[in-house]
Amino acid sequence: MAFNSFADFIAMGGYGFYVWLAYGISFLCLIVLIFNTLEKRKKIFRVVTQRIAREQRINKAKNREGIL
Amino acid sequence: MWKWLHPYAKPERSYQLAGKFLPWFAALTILTFSVGLVWGLLFSPADYQQGDSFRIIYIHVPAAMMAMAAYASMAIAAFVALVWQIRLAEMTVAATAPVGAVFTFIALFTGAAWGKPMWGAWWVWDARLTSELILLFVYLGIIALYNAFSDKLLAGRAASILTLVGVINLPIIHYSVVWWNTLHQGATISKFDKPSMAAEMLWPLLIMILAFAALLGALTLMRFRNEILTRESHRPWVRKLVENNMNRTGSY
Numbered sequence: 001m002a003f004n005s006f007a008d009f010i011a012m013g014g015y016g017f018y019v020w021l022a023y024g025i026s027f028l029c030l031i032v033l034i035f036n037t038l039e040k041r042k043k044i045f046r047v048v049t050q051r052i053a054r055e056q057r058i059n060k061a062k063n064r065e066g067i068l
Numbered sequence: 069m070w071k072w073l074h075p076y077a078k079p080e081r082s083y084q085l086a087g088k089f090l091p092w093f094a095a096l097t098i099l100t101f102s103v104g105l106v107w108g109l110l111f112s113p114a115d116y117q118q119g120d121s122f123r124i125i126y127i128h129v130p131a132a133m134m135a136m137a138a139y140a141s142m143a144i145a146a147f148v149a150l151v152w153q154i155r156l157a158e159m160t161v162a163a164t165a166p167v168g169a170v171f172t173f174i175a176l177f178t179g180a181a182w183g184k185p186m187w188g189a190w191w192v193w194d195a196r197l198t199s200e201l202i203l204l205f206v207y208l209g210i211i212a213l214y215n216a217f218s219d220k221l222l223a224g225r226a227a228s229i230l231t232l233v234g235v236i237n238l239p240i241i242h243y244s245v246v247w248w249n250t251l252h253q254g255a256t257i258s259k260f261d262k263p264s265m266a267a268e269m270l271w272p273l274l275i276m277i278l279a280f281a282a283l284l285g286a287l288t289l290m291r292f293r294n295e296i297l298t299r300e301s302h303r304p305w306v307r308k309l310v311e312n313n314m315n316r317t318g319s320y
Binding site: 001002003009012013014015018019021022023025026029030033034036037038040041044045047048049051052 | 109110111112113114119120121123124127128131166167170173174177178181182184185283287290291293294297298301306307310311313314
């Protein structure tokens with residue numbers, strides 16, 4: 001282990017601000033990218049689900065008209 | 069071989085194949101990130117000149133390398149897309165670009181956070197930094213161009229052409245530290261014969277490079293699948309997929 005205590009680890013030999021800034025922003029970016037990718041998939045599924053539901057409604061309405 | 073490869077030119081098969089690879093890439097990403105980060109941040113010794121600030125290398129170098137690797141793979145895909153008119157190749161271009169852009173941004177940002185304590189400046193207009201910044205702009209240009217067309221056939225072709233034009237930047241980035249006198253240091257590990265880095269610092273770096281490569285793979289596969297679903301959303305197989313998902317989980 002390169003550090004003696006947790007405080008040492010956070011301090012990073014005096015470079016703590018720069019090291020944690022670099023790591024923090026990097027992982028923030030990666031997490032945003034991952035969530036954006038997952039969200040896109042959900043959105044596609046949502047759109048297709050809505051389209052299916054709409055077509056089913058239209059079909060139902062058409063059938064009802066046919067009976068009348 | 070063509071007979072064996074041919075079915076994968078069908079979007080549905082490619083979607084399924086990407087889905088088969090995805091969990092492996094995801095697992096490798098999590099594993100290598102955990103090992104690499106713990107090793108790099110906690111166990112590798114401090115640099116004798118740069119102290120603990122050198123630990124930024126464990127994200128800076130992998131992000132920069134994979135940003136360039138992503139671009140190289142995009143360029144190959146763009147070439148395939150343009151020459152053989154394979155639309156799936158265009159989709160991989162579109163899928164990779166945002167990942168490459170984020171990696172490039174990370175490389176630039178971590179470089180700035182490293183440059184400030186070591187060089188005394190967040191940013192200098194030095195050849196390596198400038199060419200890397202241009203790479204970010206090229207990525208953003210490709211993404212913007214792809215999204216500018218509602219006709220995805222046209223969008224894919226335009227983005228592929230821009231990707232091929234931007235390839236010129238790759239050798240410039242790579243050799244920038246050789247061709248110009250720059251503040252940025254030269255290659256440390258691509259000298260395979262004798263890397264100028266101690267083993268206990270080098271190993272976590274190699275693991276982190278693998279981690280970023282696995283993440284690039286996983287995200288590209290996910291975005292590739294999204295791209296296929298978007299373009300094929302009117303096809304019966306996508307509808308069936310969505311309906312099955314609805315019935316099975318009630319969610320997505």
